[in-house]
Amino acid sequence: MRKMFSAVAILVMASLALAACGTAVPAPSVDTVTVKETVVVEVTSSAPVVVAPTGYGVTLKTVMERGNLVCGVNSQVPGFGYVGADGSFAGIDVDYCRALAAAIFGDATKVEFRPVTAAERFTALQSGEIDILSRNTTWSLVRDTELGGNFVHTTFYDGQGMMVPKDSGIKTLQDLAGGTICVQTGTTTELNLADVMASLGVAYTPAVFEDADSTFAAYSEGRCDAVTTDKSGLVSRRSVLTDPSAHEILDVTMSKEPLGPMVRHGDDQWFDIAQWTVFTMFSGEEFGITSANVDDIRANATAPEVRRMLGVEGDLGLKLGLTNDWAYNIIKLVGNYEEIYNRNLGPDTPTYIPRGYNSLYTDGGLLYSPPFR
Amino acid sequence: MQRELKQTATIPFWRDERVLKILGQIIFALLVLFVGALIYQNMRTGLAKQGISLSYSFLGNISGFDLAETSIPYDRNSAYWQAFLAGLLNTLKVGVVGIIFATILGAILGIARLSTNFIINRLATFYLELFRNLSLLVFLIFWYLGVFLKLPRVKDAILWPGDIILTNRGVGIPWGIPTASFPTFRLILLLGLILAVIVFLAFRAYSQRTGRAPLTLLWSFLAFVLVALVGWFILPVKPLTLDLAFVKGLNLAGGKILTPEFMALTSGLVLYTAAFIGEVVRAGIQSVSKGQVEASRALGLNGFQTLRLIVFPQALRVIIPPLTSQYLNLVKNSSLAIAVGYPDVFYVSNTIQNQTGRAVEMISLVMLTYLLISLLTSVLMNWYNQRIKLVER
Amino acid sequence: MASVEPVLPPMSERSNILRWARKNLFGSWYDAILTILGAWIAYWALSGLLTWVFTVAEWKVIVVNMRLLMIGQYPLEQAWRLWVWLALLVFLSGNSLAIWGRGSRYAIALLLLPVVLAFVFPFGDEPRKWLVILTVTGLAGWGIGRTSPEVLKRSVIAGWVISLPIIILLTRGLSESETGFLPDVRTNLWGGLLLTFLLTVVGIMFSFPIGVLLALGRRSELPIIRWFSVGYIELVRGVPLISILFMMSLMLPLFLPDGWTVDRVIRAMVAITLFSAAYLAENVRGGLQAIPKGQYEAAEALGLSGAQTMIFIILPQALRLIIPILVGQFIAVFKDTSLVAIVGLLDLLGMGKTVLAQPEFLGLQREVYVFISLIFWVLSYGMSYLSQQLEARLGVGIR
Secondary structure, three states: HHHEEEEHHHHHHHHHHHOOOOOOOOOOOHHHHHHHHHHHHHOOOOOEEEEOOOOHHHHHHHHHHHOOOEEOOOOOEEEEEEEEEOOOOEEEEHHHHHHHHHHHHHOOOOOEEEEEOOOOHHHHHHHOOOOOEOOOOOOOOHHHHHOOEEEEEOOOOOEEEEEHHHHHOOOHHHHOOOOEEEOOOOOOOHHHHHHHHHHOOOOEEEEEEEHHHHHHHHHOOOOOOOOEEEEHHHHHOOOOOOOOOHHEEEOOOOOEEEOOOEEOOOOOOHHHHHHHHHHHHHHHHHOOOOOOOHHHHHHHHHOOHHHHHHHOOOHHHOOOOOOOHHHHHHHOOOOOHHHHHHHHHHHOOOOOOOOOOOOOOOHHOOOOOOOOO | OEEEHHHHHOOOHHOOOOHHHHHHHHHHHHHHHHHHHHHHHHHHHHHHHHHOOOOOOHOOOOOOOOOOOOOOOOOOOHHHHHHHHHHHHHHHHHHHHHHHHHHHHHHHHHHHHHHOOOOHHHHHHHHHHHHHHHHHHHHHHHHHHHOOOOOOHHHOEEEOOOOOOEOEEEEEOOOOOOOOOOHHHHHHHHHHHHHHHHHHHHHHHHHHHHOOOOHHHHHHHHHHHHHHHHHHHHOOOOEEEEEOEEEEEOOEEOEEEOHHHHHHHHHHHHHHHHHHHHHHHHHHHOOOOHHHHHHHHHHHOOHHHHHHHHHHHHHHHHHHHHHHHHHHHHHHHHHHHHHHOOOOOHHHHHHHHHHHHHHHHHHHHHHHHHHHHHHHHHHHHHHHHHOOOOOOO | OOOOOOOOOOOOOOOOHHHHHHOOOOOHHHHHHHHHHHHHHHHHHHHHHHHHHHHHOOOOHHHHHHHHHHEEOOOHHHHHHHHHHHHHHHHHHHHHHHHOOOOOOOOHHHHHHHHHHHHOOOOOOOHHHHHHHHHOOOOOHHHHHHOOOOHHHHHHHHHHHHHHHHHHHHHHHOEEOOOOEEEEEHHHHHHHHHHHHHHHHHHHHHHHHHHHHHHHHHOOOOOOHHHHHHHHHHHHHHOOOOHHHHHHHHHHHHOOOOOOEEEEEHHHHHHHHHHHHHHHHHHHHHHHHHHOHHHHHHHHOOOOOHHHHHHHHHHHHHHHHOHHHHHHHHHHHHHHHHHHHOOOOOEHHHHHHHHHOOOOHHHHHHHHHHHHHHHHHHHHHHHHHHHHHHHHHHHOOOO
């Protein structure tokens, strides 16, 4: 027995030597920071640290060298970002990441999804842990400036709404006086709610939760009189409540919520790539190019803009620092905006949301791509 | 003398143990300082890049969010520091209520664990094994989402005897409302407190003089209750009126409404911590050797006297240190409130940090707060421990 | 409680049960009331639970998502690597059971458990195959251990020691390219019970040496070292783990030089390690304090240096004394790893939350959380039970 414990003790001392290596610390002393670094080095066999790219062109270079794109996403919002039973990520924000990977690598699978919480998402982007943040994030001035990011063109126009049970008789926000409202923390939603209710002079009690799942679980159990979040969230969540028809989304919009991807300050090339990936998705729908007919159209198209976009004519892709078939790859491998939308939020999904503002400008929506030239 | 000098001279300073010790320590201290400075410098530059400088002045700004429950007046126009304070008070509320109930339940469990009654003994053992091996966070989430939110809605509220209403909007209990004569009553209570202290001191003096062991605490308590009762009945207007909770529309009103978040967090912590306290109590009682009990019976003390004068004081000595750490665990674990949506100090800090991006300030502030609470509890319990410690001659 | 039992006549065989009941259930009137009350509570809880488990609960959410809850998004075609190291662990366990748990009736039952699991629960073909392999390797290990327990002792300990690097290596992979031998599986794909397990094991392994050093530092006569150790231990023990996890996930990026980041799984591992090291240090200190002064003096008389005394005389005894406490601390680390779900890691609990966001399974909180609780409970109870058995057998902690 004693031998065994001697062995253990020697092991301990060996780790001691390991922990202290590289420093001139006498034996019975501890320097946690040194130990920290040792742990890091030992656990990851390769590349434990990465350098956050800043400056023009650095992000693309890093991504290319790494061989995949790291995309910060949500893992808890049906239709936008969640993990399916087969273990793969799905959702409209997730498909955007795939489109970006397709544009860069010509391979939509070369993307690593990093679920980030609402609290840590900006730090993760800042520190270079993720290359792009595509996690139903609202575009706002503070986030565009103080939090050190740039918002790419909005991929989903939303507004904050309020959902109540139909039999509650609540029709306006004023009817909620004295009631309890479920809301998720760390979001603009929480602040909007306080703002709107204060300006209306309506007293209410918030019930604040840390994640979307708890928020809606609490609402569906009747913990609150109402629940508030982006209308898209309300619609997709309502569709999966026990009895969707028993709930009603009030006809008020409490705020504008333009949701889109976000990149770091300081790399305009990366911003352009992210931006034009969105526009390719829009234009694909506008020109009627789908993943099914893109090969055909590339071979036979006569319209100059379509030819430029698909890389038959000119060198638009090279100007972005990509290959000329970047837009072709996006549409071929992931699809145009309509395809992506219908796959995640279309009528055939449990999370159906009518297109509304998220239609092409030709259909009265807000999706409008600058020209490819 | 000369030989000694010579010897010192022959040992070079890098092999002199005393010098080495001091040198090693200095190197170590420098290293710690260096790493600390490095971290601080990195942090400064990192924050400067984001255009933020380390400062707590933002705590004076308007918070802009509402809190679910507060013990102090608070709304969206209040400052961040007020939100923080409200959170702190909520933490203390959970801590104090939790500690009281966990102690009671834990003591019952510890005694039940030693019971000769087969069923009671087995039930207590089962309870202890069940809770000691659960992951507290998973249990709290389950307890909140799976139990408290699954209580019936307000319109089908469960009514318990004692006018307790159970719904998934909260638990309503009767509560006293102060009336006009309440300030007078408060004075009477103070008077009772003073009397109780006098009784306590008098009995202690008597006990020290004669060597007898009167029930000091019981009599002090009775003195207090007596004064309170007299005060209650001589006042023309009763100082408190009983306010019952009732269902009002879709919500509860009247009485005291305990939110499901508070209930789930507190009762979850109580159930979990009580299992550990139960083990502490059992070990404490078992640590008193059988010979002590036998000796006290031989001296003619009855069962109650044996328990009060022999077993309990000795067991307490073993119980207090681990009990302290269980109390501290309960307070620290209350930070898991974030999982059930109860606005404790950690959760509120997290919200503030989310809305302002002030991670360094808020995390350091919240850590400091917990350190202070821990320190305060430790000091209190250590003081008590000193008092009951075995006086060795 | 303290009443003296009257001397009973020897029991006659016929009235055994009645007598037992009278003694243990209906000793006095309040005993009887307690018994009836206790029985009612037990019946009420048990019947409610069983009704729910077999009639109300919808276990489909668990069955469909079993893989996610177990290994997260770890690529299925690489999952064999996890099974391989699991088989290694089972082999070592079988070996250890044969060597130290001689004659234990539960050993075989424990080793047969995977097969039982495989056929009682609706697993796929692949997991079933591997579960059978697990039992086979376990039994093989047991058999080998039986033949020459004394000889194998050392190699088994060595096996346990090297199993951690092997686990990490197999899980993480070797080659950067996707086609090479043991391709890289990045930490963001680690999830479910796998992640919980790795967090626990790494946390324990690395906090142990740090904890021992801190304990020695706290008892050191060098003031700076002592103050540092005391400061560190008290600081960490004074704050909740969740705040350390938040610090690691939100503040660490700021502490590092511009543009450097550390993997988030590793950040969590570091947080757990630093946290549990402080608690371990206090446990080890308790063990050190229990070593009588004579041991130091005897070692000095033998001419051992300070370090030699510590390594060969004091620490082995102190650590042996506190094995039960250490096991308790390890269980606590295991249970605490679930907190990483709050900082967004997809461990067993985090994966459970994600599963609950799947459109077809919304609202099944009870099922998912009961399942997760059950896993935590079974594993921690198993650990503590095994350690109790081991203690009893080795006479550890009593001497």
